[in-house]
Amino acid sequence: MDSLNSLIDGFGTALTPVNLLWAALGVLxxxxxxxxxxxxxxxxxxxxxxxxxxxxxxGAFIMFAGIYYGAMFGGSTTSIxxxxxxxxxxxVAAIEGNPMAKAGRGAQALAAAAIGHFTGGMIGTILLVVLxxxxxxxxxxxxxxxxxxxxxxxxxxxxxxxxxxRIRGLASLLIGLTIGLVGLDAMxxxxxxxxxxxxxxxxxxxxxxxxxxxxxxxxxxxxxHLRRSSExxxxxxLPWLGRADVRRTWKPWLRGPFIGFPFGAxxxxxxxxxxxxxxxxxxxLSKHRDEFGKGAIEGVAGPESAASASAAGTLVSMxxxxxPTTAVAAVMLAAFQQYGIQPGPxxxxxxxxxxxxxxxxxxxxxxxxxxxxxxxxxxxxxxxKIPRPYLYAGILFFAAVGAYAVGGEAVDLVILLVIGLIGxxxxxxxxxxxxxxxxxxxxxAAEQQLRRALQISDGxxxxxxxxxxxxxxxxxxxxxxxxxxxxxxxVRLRS
Amino acid sequence: xxxxxxxxxxxWLREHSELGVCVLLFVLGVLVLxxxxxxxxxxTQRGPVGPRTVPVVVGAGLLVVAVLLAVDVxxxxxxxxxxxxxxxxxxxxxxxTVALLTGVFLAxxxxxxxxxxxxxxxxxxxGSAHALGSRHHDRDPLIAAGLSFVTYFVFDHLLGVPLPxxxxxxxx
Numbered sequence: 001m002d003s004l005n006s007l008i009d010g011f012g013t014a015l016t017p018v019n020l021l022w023a024a025l026g027v028l029x030x031x032x033x034x035x036x037x038x039x040x041x042x043x044x045x046x047x048x049x050x051x052x053x054x055x056x057x058x059g060a061f062i063m064f065a066g067i068y069y070g071a072m073f074g075g076s077t078t079s080i081x082x083x084x085x086x087x088x089x090x091x092v093a094a095i096e097g098n099p100m101a102k103a104g105r106g107a108q109a110l111a112a113a114a115i116g117h118f119t120g121g122m123i124g125t126i127l128l129v130v131l132x133x134x135x136x137x138x139x140x141x142x143x144x145x146x147x148x149x150x151x152x153x154x155x156x157x158x159x160x161x162x163x164x165x166r167i168r169g170l171a172s173l174l175i176g177l178t179i180g181l182v183g184l185d186a187m188x189x190x191x192x193x194x195x196x197x198x199x200x201x202x203x204x205x206x207x208x209x210x211x212x213x214x215x216x217x218x219x220x221x222x223x224x225h226l227r228r229s230s231e232x233x234x235x236x237x238l239p240w241l242g243r244a245d246v247r248r249t250w251k252p253w254l255r256g257p258f259i260g261f262p263f264g265a266x267x268x269x270x271x272x273x274x275x276x277x278x279x280x281x282x283x284x285l286s287k288h289r290d291e292f293g294k295g296a297i298e299g300v301a302g303p304e305s306a307a308s309a310s311a312a313g314t315l316v317s318m319x320x321x322x323x324p325t326t327a328v329a330a331v332m333l334a335a336f337q338q339y340g341i342q343p344g345p346x347x348x349x350x351x352x353x354x355x356x357x358x359x360x361x362x363x364x365x366x367x368x369x370x371x372x373x374x375x376x377x378x379x380x381x382x383x384x385k386i387p388r389p390y391l392y393a394g395i396l397f398f399a400a401v402g403a404y405a406v407g408g409e410a411v412d413l414v415i416l417l418v419i420g421l422i423g424x425x426x427x428x429x430x431x432x433x434x435x436x437x438x439x440x441x442x443x444x445a446a447e448q449q450l451r452r453a454l455q456i457s458d459g460x461x462x463x464x465x466x467x468x469x470x471x472x473x474x475x476x477x478x479x480x481x482x483x484x485x486x487x488x489x490x491v492r493l494r495s
Numbered sequence: 496x497x498x499x500x501x502x503x504x505x506x507w508l509r510e511h512s513e514l515g516v517c518v519l520l521f522v523l524g525v526l527v528l529x530x531x532x533x534x535x536x537x538x539t540q541r542g543p544v545g546p547r548t549v550p551v552v553v554g555a556g557l558l559v560v561a562v563l564l565a566v567d568v569x570x571x572x573x574x575x576x577x578x579x580x581x582x583x584x585x586x587x588x589x590x591x592t593v594a595l596l597t598g599v600f601l602a603x604x605x606x607x608x609x610x611x612x613x614x615x616x617x618x619x620x621x622g623s624a625h626a627l628g629s630r631h632h633d634r635d636p637l638i639a640a641g642l643s644f645v646t647y648f649v650f651d652h653l654l655g656v657p658l659p660x661x662x663x664x665x666x667x
Contacts, residue, residue, distance in 0.1 A: 037579070037580030038581050050656060051654060051656070053654075053656060054654050054656065078580065082580070165567070165574065167563050167564050168564070170560050171516070171520055171557075171560045171561075171564060174520075174553060174557050175520075175523070177549075177553045177556075178523060178553055178557070181549070181553065185546035188545065190545075190546040192531070192534070192546060193526075193527065193530050216600075218579075219596070220596060220597075221579075222581050223589065223592045223593055223626075223627055224590070224593050225582045225583050225584055225586055225588060225589070226581060226582075226583070226589070226592070226627065226628070227581050227582065227583040228583070387629060388581055388627065388628075389624040389627035389628050389629035390624055390629065390638065392623070392627055393619075393620050393621075393623035393627060393629075394620070396596065396600065396620075396623045397616060397619055397620045397623070397642065397643075398646075400603055400616070400619060401612075401650065401658070404612075404658065405656045405658070408657060410604050410607055411604075413600070413603065413604035413607070414601070414604050417597065417600050417601065421597070425516070428574075428576055428588075429513050429516050429574040429576075430573070430575040430576060430577070431574060447549045450549070451544045455544075459544070
């Protein structure tokens with residue numbers, strides 16, 4: 001009951017006119033960003049970080065959450081109408097949604113996706129309300145060794161689970177850790193990797209790294225391979241569902257969240273795996289299995305519901321443990337650091353107004369999104385006609401504004417460009433960007449916790465594994481690391 | 496095929512251009528290690544783990560990963576280039592556009608202090624759009640100027656994020 005009361009207080013915060021405005025702005029921006037090619041939610045939040053310097057944190061996070069959820073809604077519109085999903089979460093939506101649109105059932109596909117996002121987001125957020133305070137109270141007395149173990153888990157999971165190549169994930173992680181090392185050592189004031197430069201002694205601002213890797217890197221990468229003949233989106237009417245469609249979709253809508261939510265909460269790459277799992281599940285359970293691949297509506301409804309629920313799961317880990325499991329969560333964590341707020345078990349005690357206002361605003365945002373997306377989907381699709389030179393010139397422009405706003409120094413723009421070129425190279429040679437950004441944001445904190453833990457234990461390595469919590473986290477880490485070997489062994493035993 | 500076939504070593508290098516990534520990672524590793532090992536820690540060390548430990552681990556890790564990645568590339572492993580909505584990987588990389596955009600961005604970094612944000616920002620947008628293939632000589636500069644002035648006004652006056660006005664704003 002306690003969390004219910006807090007939630008009601010949260011609605012008090014979320015429903016003030018100012019915060020409603022931020023929520024509305026967030027979902028509008030989020031939907032636009034989801035529909036637009038080339039901009040993902042992580043890039044959008046990174047670009048907005050400097051804008052929010054003057055805001056109070058509650059409003060800023062309400063807007064960020066609106067962007068995160070909104071981008072999920074908007075992303076499926078692009079997948080269904082254009083068949084070129086840019087965000088990994090929307091890949092599955094294209095498999096069934098695009099054939100449906102081609103067969104003239106685009107309106108139904110859009111409706112199944114939008115209502116799926118709404119259902120998934122609602123169930124996911126309710127699970128967040130129920131579970132987050134419990135997780136926070138369980139984790140409330142975890143110490144330095146536990147925090148360090150969680151961060152090691154985050155590093156290992158993002159490098160091993162994501163992408164096709166572990167070694168490239170590891171390379172990306174190490175690049176991020178190196179960038180995080182630049183500056184004065186927080187504990188001793190020792191200069192590291194500054195090469196005597198005063199500019200570098202302050203360290204490289206996380207905003208500049210995030211904007212460089214996501215915005216500049218992406219814009220340059222697209223510029224090198226810009227599609228000259230872009231496909232025309234399929235024209236579509238108002239989304240609606242007939243009774244026969246509802247009969248086929250209500251179960252997938254309700255099943256999706258229970259696949260999406262847990263995967264969002266663990267560092268396993270966000271919505272990519274659960275949307276795929278949901279797709280496979282729906283295919284197996286469907287009475288219309290022969291329609292799959294040719295436009296089965298269950299294959300749109302389930303995965304989209306799972307995608308939105310995974311966003312809620314992501315917020316559980318970020319708010320209660322300070323553990324970012326997706327790129328968006330990582331950039332939001334950087335925003336928390338900027339305000340001097342440490343996400344983690346104590347957040348619910350120290351900043352109840354912020355946390356519960358944020359959670360309540362998710363419910364508000366979901367209703368706004370459904371109202372925005374169901375009747376206005378054809379209008380949003382018009383955004384796809386924006387000339388690409390303007391779109392990518394605009395991304396470069398706002399990236400420059402953001403980096404300059406950090407410190408008002410032109411040198412930051414040069415650092416931004418260098419990091420952007422690193423991001424370009426990483427995209428060219430298949431190094432995933434997520435491990436690098438997580439390493440930049442968590443690396444310095446992980447080092448602090450490591451040194452604190454070893455100080456307490458007087459240098460003995462056992463100080464890192466002296467709590468049941470840290471031991472179980474390391475067990476999971478070992479499992480992830482050993483997984484390919486285990487799988488190879490199982491295959492060999494079978495044959 | 497009108498161009499003469501490239502020499503075998505050159506085509507081998509082109510196919511294995513990912514080895515350049517290994518070299519860069521290796522150089523970065525050496526850099527991090529030398530920086531860590533030349534650190535003067537005697538006076539500042541507090542606690543059993545000093546400011547040197549983590550850089551040494553990261554530097555050594557970079558060296559190991561550089562070697563492992565090189566082995567992977569030589570065995571035929573390839574990093575998959577990232578796909579996207581507007582990305583056409585069938586086309587060869589357009590290096591000229593990337594170089595132009597880099598130049599325009601550097602020019603912006605040089606010009607923002609003397610010219611002020613409104614003018615430098617407009618040049619950045621116009622130049623980037625031009626480099627990306629936009630050829631509307633009437634519309635492009637207008638959009639660039641409008642976007643730049645509105646952004647300047649919103650950031651400097653509404654959001655309280657100061658941007659340099661430059662001589663133009665001094666006159667107005």
